[in-house]
Amino acid sequence: MCIMTVLLQAFLLVLLFHINAASRSIITSLPGFPGDLPFKLETGYIGVGDSDNVQLFYYFIESQGSPMYDPLVLWLTGGPGCSGFSALVYENIGPLSFDYAHSFDNKPQLKLNPYSWTKVANIIFIDAPVGTGFSYAKYWDEYPNLNDTISAAQTYQFLRKWLVDHPRFISNPLYITGDSYAGIVLPIIVQKISDGNEDGLEPAMNLQGYVLGNPVTDEVQDANSQVLFAYLKALISHDLYQSTKRNCKGEYVNVDPNNAVCLYDLELVNECVQDLDEANILEPSCETLETPKPIGRKWHPQEFSNKDPIDLLLPSSQVSRPWCREYNYISSRLWANDKTVQSALHVVKGSIKEWVRCNTSLKDSYVNDVSSTVIYHKNLIRKSYRVLIYSGDVDMAIPYVGTFAWIESLNLTIDDEISWKPWFVNAQVAGYKTKYTLGKYELTYTTIKGAGHTAPEYKPEACLAMISRWFALYPL
Numbered sequence: 001m002c003i004m005t006v007l008l009q010a011f012l013l014v015l016l017f018h019i020n021a022a023s024r025s026i027i028t029s030l031p032g033f034p035g036d037l038p039f040k041l042e043t044g045y046i047g048v049g050d051s052d053n054v055q056l057f058y059y060f061i062e063s064q065g066s067p068m069y070d071p072l073v074l075w076l077t078g079g080p081g082c083s084g085f086s087a088l089v090y091e092n093i094g095p096l097s098f099d100y101a102h103s104f105d106n107k108p109q110l111k112l113n114p115y116s117w118t119k120v121a122n123i124i125f126i127d128a129p130v131g132t133g134f135s136y137a138k139y140w141d142e143y144p145n146l147n148d149t150i151s152a153a154q155t156y157q158f159l160r161k162w163l164v165d166h167p168r169f170i171s172n173p174l175y176i177t178g179d180s181y182a183g184i185v186l187p188i189i190v191q192k193i194s195d196g197n198e199d200g201l202e203p204a205m206n207l208q209g210y211v212l213g214n215p216v217t218d219e220v221q222d223a224n225s226q227v228l229f230a231y232l233k234a235l236i237s238h239d240l241y242q243s244t245k246r247n248c249k250g251e252y253v254n255v256d257p258n259n260a261v262c263l264y265d266l267e268l269v270n271e272c273v274q275d276l277d278e279a280n281i282l283e284p285s286c287e288t289l290e291t292p293k294p295i296g297r298k299w300h301p302q303e304f305s306n307k308d309p310i311d312l313l314l315p316s317s318q319v320s321r322p323w324c325r326e327y328n329y330i331s332s333r334l335w336a337n338d339k340t341v342q343s344a345l346h347v348v349k350g351s352i353k354e355w356v357r358c359n360t361s362l363k364d365s366y367v368n369d370v371s372s373t374v375i376y377h378k379n380l381i382r383k384s385y386r387v388l389i390y391s392g393d394v395d396m397a398i399p400y401v402g403t404f405a406w407i408e409s410l411n412l413t414i415d416d417e418i419s420w421k422p423w424f425v426n427a428q429v430a431g432y433k434t435k436y437t438l439g440k441y442e443l444t445y446t447t448i449k450g451a452g453h454t455a456p457e458y459k460p461e462a463c464l465a466m467i468s469r470w471f472a473l474y475p476l
Contacts, residue, residue, distance in 0.1 A: 023047075023055075024165070025346040030096075032103075032335060033110040039064050039095050039118065043345050045135075046165075048157040055351070056158050057134035059084055059125040060166075061094060061118045071208070071471055072172040073123045074159055076189075078180025078216070078454070080151065080366055081359035083133030084125030089332060091179070092460035093117045094125065098331045108331040115460035120468045122169060124162065128155050131362050134342075136351040147367035152188035159193075163203050173208040175471075179454045180398070183215025184368075187376035194383055209386035211467070214398045214453045217406050218372040223253045225402025227269060232401065233281060233394070236272045244269060278396045279325075280452025286324030325457075332357050374406050381410055384440035388470050392451030392458060393431070400447050407445050412436035418444075423466075423476040430462040433476050446476060 024044025028036050040062040045055040063070035077087045088094030092115045099111040117123060127133030129151040163170050176193070178186050193207050216222060231241035244265035248255060255262055277285040335341055336355040380387075389407060391400035418435035423446065433446040448455040448462055456463035469476050 027344060027346075030110060030344055031338060031340050032108055033096070038112070040067075043347075045348070046158045046161045048154045048161070049137075053139055054130045054137050054154060055135060055348070056130065056154065057127040057136075057347070058158075058162070059088060059094070061088075061123050061125075063122045064095065064116070064119050065121075067122055068168075068172075070172065071121045072169045072174050073117070073121045073211075074155075074174075074176050075123055075125050076128065076155065076176070076178030076182035076186055077125070077132075078178070078182050079132065079358050079362070080129060080148075080181050080185075081132045081362040082180075083127050083336075083355075083357055085127075085133060085332065085336065086329075086357045087179075087454075088125050089113075090328065091454050091457045092463070093123065093456060098328065098335075100328065100331070103331065106334050108335040110335075113460070115456075115464040117456075117464060117467055119464070120471055121175075122172065124159075126155065126158065128158070129362070129366070130154070131359050133336075133355065133359075134345070134347050134352060136348070146362070146365060148184050148188070148370040152185040152192065155185065156189050156192040156196075159189075159205075160196075160201075160203070163205065167203070170203050171206055174206050175209055175211055176207075177211035179213035179215065181216045183212050183217045183398075184370050184373055186210060186212060186215075187373040187380065188370065190380060190385075191376050194380065207385070209388070211388045211390075211470075213390050213455050214392055214395050215389065215403065216398055217377075217403065218374055219368075220253050220371070221406055222398050222402045224251065225399045225405065226396060227252050228401050229396055229399035230269060230273055233396075235276070235281070236269055240265065240268055240272075273396070276396065278453075280392070280458060281394050281396050282450070283452065284322040284324055286322070286326050329357055374409065377406070378410060381412065381438050381441050381443075386470075387441075387443040388467075389443065389445045390431075390455055390463075390466065391445075391447050392453055392455035393447040393449055394451065395453035395455075397453045404445065407436070407443065410436070410443075412438050412441075412443060418475070425462045425465045430459070430465065431476075444470065444476070 023046070024042055027041040027043055030037065042060040043058065045057055048054045048056060075084060075087055075093060077084050089097050092113055095113055095116040095118050096110050097113040099109040103109045127135040129135070129146050130137050131146070176186055176190050187210070190207070190210050193205050197204055197207065227241065227244055230236045231238070244252070244262070247259070247265050248262040252266060255266065275285055277283045333356060389403060391398070391403050393400050413436060415435040415437060418433060420432055420434045422429045422431070423433050424430055429449055431447040431449045433444060436443045436445070446466065448459050448466070451458040451462070466476055
């Protein structure tokens with residue numbers, strides 16, 4: 001009877017493996033890239049939820065270093081609703097980027113990215129939650145019921161099933177990573193993995209820590225920090241900052257509608273910052289042609305904007321238009337909606353109507369049921385994890401000062417030897433770092449000089465140096 005039980009369990013595992021294996025494929029070439037891919041790319045779906053109704057699409061790229069020993073990384077892109085492909089090609093996390101100089105006739109071309117994080121890690125790029133990228137649901141009744149908690153639970157289930165499908169990576173050091181809105185769902189996932197390991201769930205995950213960039217963490221604190229950020233970057237005057245701080249009592253989001261002096265000060269603040277690119281205050285502010293990056297604050301500058309909308313309708317011959325980063329995002333939409341591309345990626349035919357980099361329509365149904373994840377970070381400091389938090393220092397959407405503030409609230413011990421010191425790439429300052437510890441737990445926080453939201457998109461070389469050193473246990 002015992003032998004029969006073992007044989008039955010083995011049969012079921014083999015059956016499960018073959019069912020899942022049918023939904024994953026090794027991709028050796030891609031439209032727009034010359035020749036065969038010089039790295040191992042796998043795409044596929046993992047079913048989660050009731051009866052595997054939700055099919056989460058992923059791109060998996062083996063490390064170009066030592067796949068057997070390098071970390072296994074699950075990358076979560078923000079939004080919510082931004083595809084893992086966006087991080088892969090635009091944030092320089094993956095080995096491909098678009099070759100704009102050689103793309104013609106709406107046929108985007110691809111080239112190798114010299115700053116890919118896959119040089120030092122095996123990376124799973126997931127399209128999550130459902131409705132993101134190529135992920136879909138067989139029956140769309142689950143689509144309107146999305147929230148942060150469900151999204152985190154489904155991604156956690158995805159990872160468990162992925163590891164069953166890829167047992168040779170179970171022993172690799174595991175890091176959960178992501179940026180922007182991933183700052184909400186990622187700590188929840190880490191907590192689930194940690195709890196699952198303690199409860200003895202199989203397969204046990206070799207979780208070593210997590211990485212977050214420009215993370216949404218606490219809606220109110222993130223937004224409140226934008227006024228201080230504007231002051232520190234000389235976007236508003238000293239007098240206006242002091243007046244706003246005094247009249248609003250440090251609260252710039254949930255403002256009393258009867259507090260006229262505070263509202264007036266905030267209107268003046270918005271007048272100073274409304275024409276800036278919130279993602280990177282050093283770059284041109286442009287009309288959005290593709291799906292935008294997330295907006296951090298609730299009191300968005302456009303509420304007070306006096307810009308004449310007709311300016312945006314003038315012919316290009318009448319308006320001198322600067323280069324805009326948003327223009328690059330069009331390439332992914334053209335490329336990913338090409339039927340030959342979808343066939344090459346083994347996308348299920350008819351599963352989605354149109355691929356978009358960031359599915360903003362999710363906002364109509366997605367419920368932000370977790371407003372702050374600081375409590376999760378506080379719970380996790382009791383574990384022996386390594387944590388890296390980084391911020392582009394010219395990102396006004398999620399300012400570094402707000403991120404620094406919630407890290408300080410964890411009441412960790414500052415490492416005296418690494419207390420706000422510069423770190424270097426090519427003999428130049430790449431940012432400033434500080435390190436905290438509590439027992440075997442350690443957290444490194446660093447800024448990326450001149451980077452916006454999200455940092456690797458703007459400073460790929462510095463960010464590759466950062467993650468390479470950190471994974472290797474070297475000082476930044």
